[in-house]
């Protein structure tokens with residue numbers, strides 16, 4: 107009997123134990139929680155496809171995590187349920203950065219190295235000739251030739267040689283330092299130290315009685331660096347804290363408007379443009395109108411400069427200027443000339459001066475020529491000062507023209 111009771115108790119205990127195990131297993135299935143202290147579950151990897159270059163073989167026994175084991179990123183503190191539930195936003199492209207142009211003060215001095223490198227032959231040649239023991243007729247002729255070769259122009263060359271001859275005769279002794287000082291003074295006198303070389307961008311009051319921006323027309327033959335100069339000038343103005351609107355009035359070449367717009371975008375200046383082949387005057391008019399509308403400080407207008415016929419150019423530029431003047435006067439008309447083109451540049455200068463009143467000259471590519479004398483020749487030709495010089499293709503390689511720094515670069519220290 108005792109044995110029977112013992113057998114029944116063992117049977118009951120066994121049934122209860124087996125029942126408990128089954129329930130625990132079911133619960134585990136219902137709430138599959140990761141028990142990190144427990145030994146890793148045995149995972150049977152799914153069969154992997156053979157990859158290129160691999161031999162088809164038995165599947166690799168890599169450990170794989172189940173979806174329950176992968177932790178989701180925590181929502182940021184303070185995020186709403188909706189935000190937390192939302193899938194993460196794709197990374198946004200960064201807004202294109204607006205560049206900060208280099209300050210304009212002392213730019214020519216900074217770029218002097220580049221200028222003096224290209225102008226070496228003129229300054230050094232003159233000083234070497236002037237240092238000869240005997241300054242005879244032949245030497246003076248060589249001095250004259252050196253100046254003419256550097257595009258100084260006939261009349262200014264003769265003036266310079268005459269004045270140098272006179273002063274060297276009076277001076278008697280001629281130390282290198284004295285000769286250098288002499289040449290410096292005479293070159294400065296020819297270039298002029300008291301001309302107004304500011305680019306006028308003051309603006310004023312429009313014909314409708316509201317404040318209007320300064321208006322600058324940039325003219326010149328295509329290829330001289332006109333569009334580049336307009337873009338660089340925008341940077342100069344922005345560097346000086348002015349707001350700028352650009353007018354792409356060179357409507358004959360879509361690429362010119364694109365080029366200008368790219369320059370503008372780099373410094374946060376908006377470009378007003380018209381349809382390709384549209385009326386340049388109407389684009390120029392709109393640019394000034396928008397400049398007035400958004401209270402910009404300056405509107406820079408890049409014009410087309412095809413020199414096929416003088417009358418065509420005259421009609422076009424004349425019209426642009428007249429139409430813009432409906433808003434108020436144009437403050438500055440800058441003629442862009444390529445310094446490397448020598449006499450050709452002077453001919454262009456003459457034609458443009460007949461078409462429109464030039465108020466300032468920009469000489470580009472001075473870094474690429476040893477003929478810096480063009481500064482003197484072109485000022486003489488037009489009776490208009492050189493206001494800016496281009497000294498490279500870099501965005502900040504446009505400098506206000508400073509006669510002293512320029513002459514120092516010509517003749518070296």
Ligand SMILES: Nc1nc2c(ncn2[C@@H]2O[C@H](COP(=O)(O)OP(=O)(O)OP(=O)(O)O)[C@@H](O)[C@H]2O)c(=O)[nH]1
Pocket residue numbers: 326327328329330331332333334335356359362470471472473474495496497498499503
């Ligand atoms: N080395 C050097 N290159 C310059 C300078 N200024 C402009 N350039 C280059 O001259 C080339 C012509 O410049 P653009 O501004 O396109 O000339 P553009 O007169 O507007 O002519 P289009 O674009 O045809 O209307 C470009 O490659 C410029 O980078 C400068 O001062 N020095």
